[in-house]
Amino acid sequence: MRKAAIIGATGYGGAELVRILHQHPHVSIHSVHASTLHGEPLVKSFPHMQELINHRLEAVNVEKISQEADIIFTATPSGVARDLVPGFLKNGTKVIDLSGDFRITNQEIYEQWYGIKAADQALLNQAVYGLTEWIDMDVTETNFISNPGCFPTAVLLGLAPLVKQQKIDGGSIIIDAKTGVSGSGKGLSQVTHFSGTNDNFKIYKVNQHQHTPEIEQGLKKWHPHVGPVTFSTHLAPMTRGIMATMYMTATEKTATEDLIELYQSVYENDPFIRIHSNGSFPTTKDVSGSNFCDIGVTYDERTNRIMVISVIDNLIKGASGQAVQNMNKMLGIDEKTGIDFMPVFP
Numbered sequence: 001m002r003k004a005a006i007i008g009a010t011g012y013g014g015a016e017l018v019r020i021l022h023q024h025p026h027v028s029i030h031s032v033h034a035s036t037l038h039g040e041p042l043v044k045s046f047p048h049m050q051e052l053i054n055h056r057l058e059a060v061n062v063e064k065i066s067q068e069a070d071i072i073f074t075a076t077p078s079g080v081a082r083d084l085v086p087g088f089l090k091n092g093t094k095v096i097d098l099s100g101d102f103r104i105t106n107q108e109i110y111e112q113w114y115g116i117k118a119a120d121q122a123l124l125n126q127a128v129y130g131l132t133e134w135i136d137m138d139v140t141e142t143n144f145i146s147n148p149g150c151f152p153t154a155v156l157l158g159l160a161p162l163v164k165q166q167k168i169d170g171g172s173i174i175i176d177a178k179t180g181v182s183g184s185g186k187g188l189s190q191v192t193h194f195s196g197t198n199d200n201f202k203i204y205k206v207n208q209h210q211h212t213p214e215i216e217q218g219l220k221k222w223h224p225h226v227g228p229v230t231f232s233t234h235l236a237p238m239t240r241g242i243m244a245t246m247y248m249t250a251t252e253k254t255a256t257e258d259l260i261e262l263y264q265s266v267y268e269n270d271p272f273i274r275i276h277s278n279g280s281f282p283t284t285k286d287v288s289g290s291n292f293c294d295i296g297v298t299y300d301e302r303t304n305r306i307m308v309i310s311v312i313d314n315l316i317k318g319a320s321g322q323a324v325q326n327m328n329k330m331l332g333i334d335e336k337t338g339i340d341f342m343p344v345f346p
């Protein structure tokens, strides 16, 4: 059994890591950490874990954690892992960071969009961007993965086949994304307050969303002439889920059936990507509580535009599920291990 430490275990991403690793056959939870509540049982924060999890919260002692754990997950707000990871990596421990700290390789761009100091360039260069289905190297030799953002996961998985095969005009991409409130974490805020969210629908971070450069960086890696993109994010009155509806102009006339075939063949060997066919389109409930990304694609002959609909559970494929999928790949075990569960419905 490998031993995992979870930093940020009292957060939403941390809670999902605990739930997944609790039943992982090859990795056990060694320790759980946060910046407060030290000494308290984790179940005090999460009663749903009662009688299943006995761990108490510990402070973050970098030296101790990196010596005791085989793998460390940092599920902390942006700006925290930037300072912790160098110490974690020193002893050869594997690290997967769920925050935005190591996703953007250009320091200036990170600082512009996140408004805080970027990580060291050497570390940014070392981090492997963990969009699992599109990692183009053997990660068993890697010690450090930067887990993608929730929106970029849905968007990049949905756009990859079209961008890689140059099926679209790279300057025409419009991404209209919707998310549930758990995307903003456990903290209370005006934006996610029940009264302003329930029975309401609102746009936020207009033209300023910090995931914009991550999406553009990912797309440009596949094709240099793609972008900039128009990216809007909306808060939907639901707890979990992301739907990204994406519109772009086709480079030449095509047909919905051909596009579905393209997606099916591109993702043929990826167990967590499911392509819709026969005129059906995915809903957020189809993937809720699971590591799936469900994708629908269609062509509108009238406008010569392609539409892609990509859905994920923001806390699983958009965070902790993908982090465990990446961990599995790093450990050289089946990527489905411990995350091969059916969505929760209804």
Ligand SMILES: NC(=O)C1=CN([C@@H]2O[C@H](COP(=O)(O)OP(=O)(O)OC[C@H]3O[C@@H](n4cnc5c(N)ncnc54)[C@H](OP(=O)(O)O)[C@@H]3O)[C@@H](O)[C@H]2O)C=CC1
Binding pocket: 007, 008, 009, 010, 011, 012, 013, 014, 033, 034, 035, 036, 037, 060, 074, 075, 076, 077, 078, 080, 098, 099, 100, 148, 149, 150, 182, 183, 184, 185, 186, 187, 314, 315, 318, 319
């Ligand atoms: N929620 C989501 O859907 C997604 C989140 N992410 C990213 O994952 C990370 C975690 O998100 P989420 O779980 O939602 O956030 P939460 O706000 O729910 O939780 C944050 C956790 O980090 C801990 N923490 C904060 N500061 C420190 C510190 N200095 N040292 C140790 N622990 C600290 C908090 O503990 P304490 O209260 O004691 O400080 C808490 O346990 C973020 O970077 C987020 O952007 C990525 C994809 C999706």
Ligand SMILES: CC(=O)N[C@@H](CCC(=O)OP(=O)(O)O)C(=O)O
Binding pocket: 078, 098, 099, 100, 148, 149, 150, 179, 180, 181, 182, 183, 184, 210, 211, 233, 235
């Ligand atoms: C509803 C909500 O506020 N969602 C968050 C999700 C982003 C996130 O989790 O932050 P990272 O940049 O670390 O990925 C947002 O839109 O900013």
